Amino acid sequence: xxxxxxxxxxxxLINLASQPNGQPILIADLAQDENIPKKFLEFILLxxxxxxxxxxxxxxxxxxYLALPPNKISIGAVIRILEGDLAPVPCLSKTNYARxxxxxxxxxxxxxxxxxxxxxxxxxxxxxLTLADMIERSKxxxxxxxxxxxxxx
Amino acid sequence: xxxxxxxxxxxxLINLASQPNGQPILIADLAQDENIPKKFLEFILLxxxxxxxxxxxxxxxxxxYLALPPNKISIGAVIRILEGDLAPVPCLSKTNYARxxxxxxxxxxxxxxxxxxxxxxxxxxxxxLTLADMIERSKxxxxxxxxxxxxxx
DNA sequence: TGCTCTACCGACTGAGCTACTGGGGAATAA
DNA sequence: TTATTCCCCAGTAGCTCAGTCGGTAGAGCA
Numbered sequence: 001x002x003x004x005x006x007x008x009x010x011x012x013l014i015n016l017a018s019q020p021n022g023q024p025i026l027i028a029d030l031a032q033d034e035n036i037p038k039k040f041l042e043f044i045l046l047x048x049x050x051x052x053x054x055x056x057x058x059x060x061x062x063x064x065y066l067a068l069p070p071n072k073i074s075i076g077a078v079i080r081i082l083e084g085d086l087a088p089v090p091c092l093s094k095t096n097y098a099r100x101x102x103x104x105x106x107x108x109x110x111x112x113x114x115x116x117x118x119x120x121x122x123x124x125x126x127x128x129l130t131l132a133d134m135i136e137r138s139k140x141x142x143x144x145x146x147x148x149x150x151x152x153x
Numbered sequence: 154x155x156x157x158x159x160x161x162x163x164x165x166l167i168n169l170a171s172q173p174n175g176q177p178i179l180i181a182d183l184a185q186d187e188n189i190p191k192k193f194l195e196f197i198l199l200x201x202x203x204x205x206x207x208x209x210x211x212x213x214x215x216x217x218y219l220a221l222p223p224n225k226i227s228i229g230a231v232i233r234i235l236e237g238d239l240a241p242v243p244c245l246s247k248t249n250y251a252r253x254x255x256x257x258x259x260x261x262x263x264x265x266x267x268x269x270x271x272x273x274x275x276x277x278x279x280x281x282l283t284l285a286d287m288i289e290r291s292k293x294x295x296x297x298x299x300x301x302x303x304x305x306x
Numbered sequence: 307t308g309c310t311c312t313a314c315c316g317a318c319t320g321a322g323c324t325a326c327t328g329g330g331g332a333a334t335a336a
Numbered sequence: 337t338t339a340t341t342c343c344c345c346a347g348t349a350g351c352t353c354a355g356t357c358g359g360t361a362g363a364g365c366a
Contacts (some may be wrong), residue, residue, distance in 0.1 A: 001240065001241060001242070002242060003352095003353070003354085004255075004353080004355095005353080007242070007253065008261075010264045011255060011264070016335085026313095027312085028312090030298050034255070035255060036336085036356080037355060037356080039355070039357080040355050042313080042314080042315095043315095043355090046314070046315085049313095056313060056314090057312085057313085057363080058314080058361080058364095059310090059311060059312055059313080059362065059364050059365095060310075060311050060312070060363070060364050061245035061311090061312090061361030061363090061364075062311075062312050062363075062364090063312075075267060075271075081327085082294075086154075087154065088154060089154070089160070091156060095318075102160060102164060102187070102189070107294060107298065108294040108295050108298065110163075110167060110290055110291035111160060111163045111164070111167075113287070113290040113294065114228060114282050114286055114287045114290060117154075117278065117282065118228075118275075118278055118279060118282070118340095121274060121275070121278045122271075122274070122275055125270065125271055125274045126271060126274075129267050129270065129271070132290075133263075133267055134263035134264060134266070137179070137263055137266040137267060138261050138262065138266060140267075141260060141261040141266065142261050145260065146262065152334055156324070156325085157324080157325065157326095158324080165359095172348080174340055179341075180342075181341090190327080191327095192326070192328075193326055193327085195342080195343085195344095196344095198342090199344085209341090209342060209343090210334080210342085211332080211333045211334050211335095211342045211343080212333065212334030212335050212336090212340060212341055213334070213335050213336070213339070213340045214335070214336095214340085214341090215333095215334075215335090215340075215341050216342085217342090267320090293363070
């Protein structure tokens with residue numbers, strides 16, 4: 001289950017992506033638009049910037065904007081920045097490796113071997129989906145619904 | 154990331170599966186064998202029993218045993234019992250549905266639409282892998298290593 | 307230079323969850 | 337009837353999540 005923090009991040013990213021020619025948006029405006037607590041959003045955007053997904057400008061006319069086009073921002077990258085490595089067991093994490101205390105022999109651990117498969121599948125699906133997909137699918141649903149409405153009238 | 158509870162559950166299930174002709178094992182023995190706090194294990198086994206994965210017998214000669222053959226126990230089922238529904242967002246959960254407060258329109262929410270894909274992929278991989286796979290892969294690794302050892306001697 | 311706008315940053319907090327522990331009760335076999 | 341074993345509820349230390357508070361520092365404008 002993804003945290004609220006990550007959900008807020010996606011809402012913010014979708015909003016930023018819809019901004020024409022990547023103009024900076026203020027934290028305060030974004031917070032109001034998306035109904036996200038301002039101080040919390042501040043922290044989220046900062047993390048995304050440090051993760052290389054956003055860029056910022058300080059001072060008048062400043063704000064946040066995407067560092068990459070939406071189709072280059074994978075949802076896996078966003079989740080990894082905000083939730084940490086998504087490995088199902090710590091002994092499979094590349095960035096935050098930790099031995100499982102309860103494990104006698106890592107190399108032959110059945111849990112680890114099976115979870116490695118899960119990890120691989122999960123990573124590949126999360127890395128193949130992007131912010132652009134989120135936006136496109138949402139648009140598709142909206143126009144689909146609109147057509148149904150028009151038809152029923 | 155799966156919890157310690159779930160990891161303990163897998164260790165216990167692997168141990169129970171290795172028992173010849175499904176003889177019951179005591180909580181206490183299992184706890185000692187696998188180095189799991191006894192009272193905590195008690196609770197875990199109880200959950201697995203309620204979830205239909207284990208059966209138990211009270212009194213002398215009692216204990217826990219598998220309710221199904223290992224190849225019918227999917228790791229998805231185990232995780233769902235111990236961690237709850239594995240949907241990435243509450244609005245996709247079938248058993249514990251909850252509306253996301255921050256979501257304006259569920260039907261056209263891009264986060265939900267993309268996460269539905271993730272959910273599907275994750276479910277299908279977790280449901281396709283079983284306790285039997287865990288055991289088999291572990292055995293394979295052990296014999297692979299043994300061959301290497303024999304060869305190097 | 308000073309003023310205002312904006313992001314940056316560290317410390318703190320309440321609620322809820324994780325990983326347990328303890329004490330007793332109830333079913334079963336001998 | 338007694339020993340054995342699971343069943344079940346209540347509680348607790350420590351951690352994480354979802355924020356909040358108060359101040360700092362850099363950028364543009366006058």
